[in-house]
Amino acid sequence: MSRDDELIDRSVAAVDRTLLLLEAFLGKPGTRSLSDLEAQTGLFKSVILRYMLSLEARGFVHKEANGAYRLGVKASQLGKAFDGGIDLVATLRPIVDRLMHTTGHSASVYVRDGDARACLVRAEPDRVVRVSIRAGTRRPIDKTASGQAFARFENRTAAALANKGVENVSASSGVGDPLLASMAMPLFGVDDAFVGVLTLSGVIGDFDVDDRKLRAALYEEASNASALLGATLPAQPVTRKAAGRRRSAST
Secondary structure, three states, rough: OOHHHHHHHHHHHHHHHHHHHHHHHEEEEEOEEEHHHHHHHOOOOHHHHHHHHHHHHHOOOEEEEOEEEEOOOOHHHHHHHHHHHHHHHHHHHHHHHHHHHHHHHHHEEEEEEEEEEEEEEEEOOOOOOOOOOOOEEEEEOOOHHHHHHHHHHHEEEHHHHOOOOHHHOEEOOOOOOOOEEEEEEEEEEEHHEEEEEEEEEOOOOOOOOOOHHHHHHHHHHHHHHHHHHHHOOOOOOOOOHHHHHHHHHHH
């Protein structure tokens, strides 16, 4: 390894450690002791102290009188900048498009609009028989999968997902329209607050609400979307697909 490569490796490692320490403050609010940070990051206390000096000097952490650390003003400013910079349509359109292409079914995002839900983003497969709804269309918050997801999660945070995995998916068949079926997952954002619902829908006979692959695809994309929107999701059961990726990464 050349000297330049060695310097780059050290720089990347330093960035990784810095981000690892900041991520240790995610989830439960409050302060973190050196022992807490050591347990959460796997770094030695002596290493943590060196990084904390820089983070404290730049305002990203604040050291309390008892020696514990909390996030500083700069971290709050970053959060506000992120919150104000989110474009829901631009952020969610690639998710909706990918879900549609992966499954071959119509995908949508619904958000609250007064006493109804409005279709914010929509992607439909190129096929003759499909569920066709335009973006901007308003629908009641009914007993369809989307309506169920609103009822279950709208007044809750991402913590409500607990460790239930795809069991968080709501489903309906023949509700509202006897020919249509759908499944939905909630979306969360900054402060783990509810944002809306990601929905997958199709025609009964072609769209099976009990299909585990469809449910897994919807669940995975909803999780991706929530992460992009700023939510911190609780740990979920490892799926076979995820387990396979982990095994591949370790070999």
